[in-house]
Amino acid sequence: MDHAVFVPAEAVQRNEASEKAISGRPVTIPAVAGPLVDARYVLPLKWADDAGLADLAHYLAEVVTWLPVTVVDGSAEELFVAHRRALPEAVEHVRPEPWPGANRKVAGVMTGVRRAAEERIVVADDDVHHTRRTLERIAGLLGQVEVVRPQNYYLQLPWQARWDFGRTLLNRALGGDWPGTLGVRRSTLLAAGGYDGDVLFENLELVRTVRAVGGREVVSLAVLVGRVPPTVPHFLGQRVRQAYDDFAQPGRLLAELSLLPLLGWSVRHPARLAAEALAVCGLAEIGRRRAGGARVFPAGTVLWTPLWVLERSVCVWAAVVLRVRGGVSYAGS
Numbered sequence: 001m002d003h004a005v006f007v008p009a010e011a012v013q014r015n016e017a018s019e020k021a022i023s024g025r026p027v028t029i030p031a032v033a034g035p036l037v038d039a040r041y042v043l044p045l046k047w048a049d050d051a052g053l054a055d056l057a058h059y060l061a062e063v064v065t066w067l068p069v070t071v072v073d074g075s076a077e078e079l080f081v082a083h084r085r086a087l088p089e090a091v092e093h094v095r096p097e098p099w100p101g102a103n104r105k106v107a108g109v110m111t112g113v114r115r116a117a118e119e120r121i122v123v124a125d126d127d128v129h130h131t132r133r134t135l136e137r138i139a140g141l142l143g144q145v146e147v148v149r150p151q152n153y154y155l156q157l158p159w160q161a162r163w164d165f166g167r168t169l170l171n172r173a174l175g176g177d178w179p180g181t182l183g184v185r186r187s188t189l190l191a192a193g194g195y196d197g198d199v200l201f202e203n204l205e206l207v208r209t210v211r212a213v214g215g216r217e218v219v220s221l222a223v224l225v226g227r228v229p230p231t232v233p234h235f236l237g238q239r240v241r242q243a244y245d246d247f248a249q250p251g252r253l254l255a256e257l258s259l260l261p262l263l264g265w266s267v268r269h270p271a272r273l274a275a276e277a278l279a280v281c282g283l284a285e286i287g288r289r290r291a292g293g294a295r296v297f298p299a300g301t302v303l304w305t306p307l308w309v310l311e312r313s314v315c316v317w318a319a320v321v322l323r324v325r326g327g328v329s330y331a332g333s
Contacts, residue, residue, distance in 0.1 A: 036067040039120040039139045041130075044096070044108025045083070046074040052126070053086050055228075059129055061088045066132050067122075067139075070115060072096050072108035101197015102333050109206070110194045113186055121189075123206075125180035127228040129155060137223045138183040146215030147207050148183035149176060150223035153296040161229035165301040166284060166308025167242075173287030176219035178203055180227055188215045200241075200330060201248040221291035243315040244328040257320070259313035277306040 041063055047053075063069055070092040073080050084093050094115065099107035109123050120142040122135060134150065141148045151172065154161035171177035182203060188210055189195070195202070195209040207217055230238065246253040266272040284305040288297045322328045 036135060036139050038118050039067045039122065039135070039142075040112075040116045040118040041067055041069045041135070042109060042112030042116070042121055042123050043069065043071045043126060044074070044105050044112065044123070045071055045126055046104060046108070047079055047083075047126075048075075050079060050082055050086075052228075053083065056126055057086045057088065060091055063130065063135075064088055064090045066135060068092070068116075068118065070094065070112045072111045074104050074108060099194070099197050101199070103197050103199060103202050103330075106195065106197035106199075106202050106205075109202075110197075113184075113189055113194075116186055119186050121184050121186050123182050123184065125227070127230070128152070128179075128181045129226045129228065130181070131226075134223055134225045137220070141218050141220060141223075142183050142185055145218045146185045146188040147210040147217045148223075149207065149217060149219045150179055150181060150183070150225050151177050151221055151293075152179040152181070152225055152227045153293075154229045155226040156229055157298070157301075158229055158232075160232055160235040162301050162304045163308055163311075164229075164235070165297060166305035167312075169284035169287035169293075169297060169302065169305060170280075170308075171287065172221060172290050172293060173283045176221060179225060181225055182206060184210060185215070188213065199248070200328070201245040204245075204248050221293070224293070224296050226296075239311060240315045240318045240322065241328055241330060243312060244319040244322065246316060246319065247323060253316070256312055256316040259309060260317060263310070263313055280305050280309055 043060075060069055060071070069090070071083070071087060072094055073083055074096045075083065080095070087093055092115075094111065096104065096107040097111045097114070099110050101107070112123070113121055120139050122130070122138055124130065138148050138150060152168070154165070168177045178201075180203075184206065189206070192209050192213045195206045199205045211217055229235075243256070246256060262276070263273075266276060281302050284302045288294055288299070288302055319328065
């Protein structure tokens, strides 16, 4: 059963009742004043180099003044030691505990969740940059529901960030993007026995697990959390891998597989292609404007959306080929 609840910007700003859940119960968004209470920040980490270590240490030095922070570090020993030296002393820095499954990020998340004494857990990737306000909003929502899905935007806008905004804006128009950070209630996730580590799309698996045991999800389009854009090599390496995630969403997979035949049907008709591009841009503009998104998504990013659609129309077929051949490479496995 779908327990997702969409929270408009006005509800967050005014701390009023949001849209109702499937059960009919309202989800309220209380204001949070003073220090964050009963909340912890969990960051799973596994690095092959330390290019971003200084920035991460600086960021966490601020976060740890707002709430306790646990970094679960699966990096090689020499990097682990360097991380311990660089990170603020107040940050808990530990190795991941054993957890079944090939996706070691899940082991990192579950280690942090199991070690925590706090009920409200904010899980975030290493490129995500929360503000105190976004953490307050997520903590407030976790007082009412069991899992919170905020929305990401890029803090800088190199070309690869503008390109990737096409995915973000279309997802926002169609329901909500999948960010690199979630909020979850510890007791609910532990009561479910944790979540499966043999998946590629681990955030989706965590949310589905919480929903499967009766938890409610808030997709908060107005909680906009910044993240650092990927480097060009990393971005290029993600193209097929991200398309491969669609195997976890069969309806979306079928829709994206239809894109390339549709483009082939239209290629000899410029007017048809122009109409399709205009429709895609129009849908992206809806996503850009939803829940105050225009504050962080510049208008020009909409024009990059047809390029992302073209990319996905090809990469999703490449993902099918990889699936037939045994799978896609991810983090060395």
